Amino acid sequence: MDLRALLRPTDAADDPAPWVDEAATPRPALDGDTTCDVLVVGAGLTGLWAAYYLLEADPALDVLLVERGTTGQDERGIGACSARVGLDADGIAQRYGDAAAHDARAVLRDAVVEVGGVAAVEEVECGFRFGGELVVAGDDEALARLARQATAATRWGDETHVLDAAALADHVGVEGAVGGTWSPEAARLDPGALARGLRDALLARGARVVDATAVARVSAGAAVTTHGTVRAARIVDTRPSGASRGAATLATAPLPEATWAAVGLARGEVLAHCDGLRVVREPAGRLVAGCAPAARRGTRAVGAAARSADALHAALVALLPVLADAPVTHAWQRPLAAPGALPSVGLQAEHAWARSGGTGPAAANVAGRTLAELVTGTQSALTRAPWVRRG
Ligand SMILES: Cc1cc2nc3c(=O)[nH]c(=O)nc-3n(C[C@H](O)[C@H](O)[C@H](O)COP(=O)(O)OP(=O)(O)OC[C@H]3O[C@@H](n4cnc5c(N)ncnc54)[C@H](O)[C@@H]3O)c2cc1C
Structure with missing residues (x-):
């Protein structure tokens, strides 16, 4: 079977994975300059989870998610939400010690339950x-x-x-x-349906989600997009790094x-x-x-x-x-991601980031939750993890 004709490039925004049999309705683009408490750059699962936990910690926060494509449309996973990630416990122990490996495994196991629990609570039909x-x-x-x-x-x-x-x-x-x-x-799970359901839960909580708006530059307190400048007290950047x-x-x-x-x-x-x-x-x-x-x-x-x-x-x-x-x-x-990858998150001044595109839906939940806790100053096993970098 020659599948080359079906094979699609990695980065085409109009190229849905099969999860998206039901096309996501695009949100409007950003309508000019604006301000917010927290700007989340990228509305993949990591960004959506970060916004979700931010609003859970403080429902009064004014959160704005800015997505280059269409939120929930470009999910490319295979739908395996597993506690197993690219680096196994022995590898984590070699890099960070036994206690970190033990904590990381607990956090990742918990993330699978967490994803299913939030889907149930928010009535997200993601199978x-x-x-x-x-x-x-x-x-x-x-x-x-x-x-x-x-x-x-x-x-x-x-x-x-x-x-x-x-x-x-x-x-x-x-x-x-x-x-x-x-x-x-x-x-x-159906990762596209999960992303769309999280988007809808965020909208119901008053978050703003804009599509078709690419962030071109991020600096302390502001981001320049294709549709205006966003001034924000905190910026959470979930854009994947580099060419993968x-x-x-x-x-x-x-x-x-x-x-x-x-x-x-x-x-x-x-x-x-x-x-x-x-x-x-x-x-x-x-x-x-x-x-x-x-x-x-x-x-x-x-x-x-x-x-x-x-x-x-x-x-x-x-x-x-x-x-x-x-x-x-x-x-x-x-x-x-490179073999051996873990969710990689960090906080530098008012700017929090997650790199490597997650390593699956469970890791995206961990990365998003960690980002939210870093931004809100929460101390937990997540923010104390040795792979969390602070500037
Ligand atoms: C090693 C590895 C293993 C994986 N295993 C699985 C698996 O088992 N099961 C599974 O379902 N998935 C798997 N995936 C897929 C991946 O985990 C999921 O797609 C997950 O949703 C990643 O979420 P993310 O938010 O971290 O990244 P993304 O989904 O890439 O989200 C980043 C978002 O930022 C947006 N963006 C980028 N640049 C800009 C910009 N300049 N301005 C505004 N927005 C921008 C992008 O459009 C995108 O929506 C795997 C991925 C990797 C790398």
Whole structure:
């Protein structure tokens, strides 16, 4: 299958991921110069979460979100809201110490629950299913490695269950799998619907959200945009830094029940292959697959799958052969952070920032919550984390 014609560039604003079957209604652009208490630059999930927690801390704040594209339209994730991020607990411990690793794991596990909890409270219909994450082993050696990792993970408070082939088959029908692991701290969701729902919750609380307005320059107390200058006591900058490489992601057409009966994932589980491939059954019945950067660098085949939609499709069909003839309707590139990335946030004078585009919806929640706490001067495990930089 040649998917190159479907493959879309990373940064095109009019290029929705399949999550956006229902197009987001654009908000008006900024209408000239204005002032606010807090300006949030970028209305991706990190910016939306930052605004959400800012208003939760102080409902009287005048918060303005400025988005270059259309809020909720350009969400490019695979819909896996997992506590597992690019850097595992051992990596965090090596970099920052054992206590930081323990805290980070707790914060990330909590973020998955937090995302689902806010979606429920705010009545955001984003298909949140707390189905956990499956990791599949293709041979006994891989299963033994997963079992060792499951034991080691308990040190950091992570719960992981080792599954034999029959127990795995109860979750997913993977060709040739000898078993795997299941951990509870992951959910599937529709990230576009989550972003649109958060936007609507913010509007209901009196925040202003403007689309089609690019911030050109940020300095202390002011930002110049394409539609006017914003003066703000505090600025929260969530623009991704630098040019990012793309990671291939694809989505099938909604699949018939017979195919889903063979694949499984009926409880909203996120399926992860040992070497980085991730698969999600999205709420409308599409299957979405992408190559997330794994803590353990993968095989050559999966490395290729991260770069090319055709290679990704081949890796997916090798895992789930029932998909061989399933039509692929979308293929796109999503930003790929460097392996080992954590949410990176900081505060310098009145300017707070988050970098690296998050590393998934749970990390975006952590980054947004941390930004809000830095701005409001709240002391917590989030703001004390060693990766939080202060100027
Ligand atoms: C390593 C990695 C792993 C990931 N894994 C997953 C996963 O498992 N599941 C999943 O669903 N997603 C995943 N993602 C996708 C990503 O986490 C989500 O898309 C998330 O929403 C990122 O949110 P963000 O707000 O941090 O960044 P973005 O969504 O990139 O938000 C930044 C916003 O700023 C806006 N902006 C940029 N420049 C300007 C400007 N000059 N003026 C105004 N606005 C501007 C952009 O238009 C954008 O809306 C992953 C991403 C990475 C990098």
